[in-house]
Amino acid sequence: xxxxxxxxxxxxxxxxxxxxxxxxxxxxxxxxxxxxxxxxxxxxxxxxxxxxxxxxxxxxxxxxxxxxxxxxxxxxxxxxxxxxxxxxxxxxxxxxxxxxxxxxxxxxxxxxxxxxxxxx
Amino acid sequence: xxxxxxxxxxxxxxxxxxxxxxxxxxxxxxxxxxxxxxxxxxxxxxxxxxxxxxxxxxxxxxxxxxxxxxxxxxxxxxxxxxxxxxxxxxxxxxxxxxxxxxxxxxxxxx
Numbered sequence: 001x002x003x004x005x006x007x008x009x010x011x012x013x014x015x016x017x018x019x020x021x022x023x024x025x026x027x028x029x030x031x032x033x034x035x036x037x038x039x040x041x042x043x044x045x046x047x048x049x050x051x052x053x054x055x056x057x058x059x060x061x062x063x064x065x066x067x068x069x070x071x072x073x074x075x076x077x078x079x080x081x082x083x084x085x086x087x088x089x090x091x092x093x094x095x096x097x098x099x100x101x102x103x104x105x106x107x108x109x110x111x112x113x114x115x116x117x118x119x120x
Numbered sequence: 121x122x123x124x125x126x127x128x129x130x131x132x133x134x135x136x137x138x139x140x141x142x143x144x145x146x147x148x149x150x151x152x153x154x155x156x157x158x159x160x161x162x163x164x165x166x167x168x169x170x171x172x173x174x175x176x177x178x179x180x181x182x183x184x185x186x187x188x189x190x191x192x193x194x195x196x197x198x199x200x201x202x203x204x205x206x207x208x209x210x211x212x213x214x215x216x217x218x219x220x221x222x223x224x225x226x227x228x229x230x
């Protein structure tokens with residue numbers, strides 16, 4: 001079955017760019033009608049959708065983060081990535097990657113999540 | 121876009137039925153039959169429990185059911201069990217083709 005795994009630095013300095021990669025295993029990122037998404041969760045708080053990408057490269061972002069977010073896909077490596085620029089302490093969170101289906105509408109499976117702390 | 125509205129906490133005794141609510145607007149919950157629910161245990165990734173308002177993925181107990189009326193969706197858990205204690209999040213597709221989550225409800229099994 002398809003599995004997702006996030007990877008990247010656990011500590012990022014304020015004003016720098018957060019970069020994470022999600023590796024998809026057990027299936028091709030190019031197959032089916034799925035999108036590939038990023039979601040984050042600050043400690044003790046709720047989930048926040050960041051955005052998604054289709055294998056064509058088409059992206060849709062959360063309007064509140066749009067100016068700072070870039071999601072890209074590398075089909076040759078079966079990976080997709082997140083870049084969030086000009087980070088502050090408010091961007092400290094567990095970041096999840098997840099497969100997304102628009103219809104039927106659901107997220108799944110999810111990666112295990114990776115904690116990114118923004119601190120000097 | 122504002123998060124969907126969920127009660128912060130709900131509690132129930134084993135064997136009881138409880139219902140969690142998720143309120144939105146006509147631009148999200150009310151506009152599409154694209155509401156999903158996720159269960160999250162501490163330190164774990166969310167798990168899909170219900171999709172498209174009322175559909176259960178294979179492997180999810182039939183004690184979990186979903187419904188929607190107007191701009192409010194609901195998740196009902198019948199025959200409450202200790203293992204159901206978790207955080208529950210709703211999510212909805214929106215008219216902007218984005219996705220919204222609720223703030224989450226902490227379910228306590230007494």
